[in-house]
Amino acid sequence: xxxxxxxxxxxxxxxxxxxxxxxxxxxxxxxxxxxxxxxxxxxxxxxxxxxxxxxxxxxxxxxxxxxxxxxxxxxxxxxxxxxxxxxxxxxxxxxxxxxxxxxxxxxxxxxxxxxxxxxxxxxxxxxxxxxxxxx
Numbered sequence: 634x635x636x637x638x639x640x641x642x643x644x645x646x647x648x649x650x651x652x653x654x655x656x657x658x659x660x661x662x663x664x665x666x667x668x669x670x671x672x673x674x675x676x677x678x679x680x681x682x683x684x685x686x687x688x689x690x691x692x693x694x695x696x697x698x699x700x701x702x703x704x705x706x707x708x709x710x711x712x713x714x715x716x717x718x719x720x721x722x723x724x725x726x727x728x729x730x731x732x733x734x735x736x737x738x739x740x741x742x743x744x745x746x747x748x749x750x751x752x753x754x755x756x757x758x759x760x761x762x763x764x765x766x767x768x
Contacts, residue, residue, distance in 0.1 A: 634646040635648075637654075637681075638670070640671075641659065642668060643658050645657075645678050647682070649681060651763070652687065653686060653688070653759075654686065656691065657694070658694065659695075662695060662699055662702070663695055663697055663699050665701070665702060667702065668705055672705060672708055672709060675709045679712060682716060684719075687722070687759055688721045691752065692723055692724060693752075694726075695726070707742070711742060714743070718744060719766065720745050720746075720759065721744050721745060722749065723749070724750065724751065724752050724755045
């Protein structure tokens with residue numbers, strides 16, 4: 634899967650054939666004071682997607698929420714909404730604090746989102762979602 638952004642705090646991959654993005658949040662994001670390229674990286678990835686695209690957010694490696702960059706996360710969710718995201722699937726570690734934070738963000742933007750604790754469950758859900766949309 635081609636890499637769109639490779640930063641110490643996160644990576645973004647895309648699959649144009651599946652109209653699908655993968656976002657991996659890394660441990661370094663937990664303490665990052667700022668993410669100067671974050672919104673530009675999201676925008677660059679979204680330009681290559683068609684409405685109805687899917688997004689898999691792998692948040693398992695995050696050590697906890699980073700409230701300093703919360704406005705960037707909120708802005709990126711608005712960008713996803715405006716780009717016509719079909720489904721967002723989040724994979725969380727069993728740690729409840731990150732899940733609560735993303736639930737709060739989801740209430741603010743009303744993105745179609747499902748949460749899982751294993752990558753396998755999330756990928757199976759996305760495969761079923763794509764099949765149901767294709768019918």
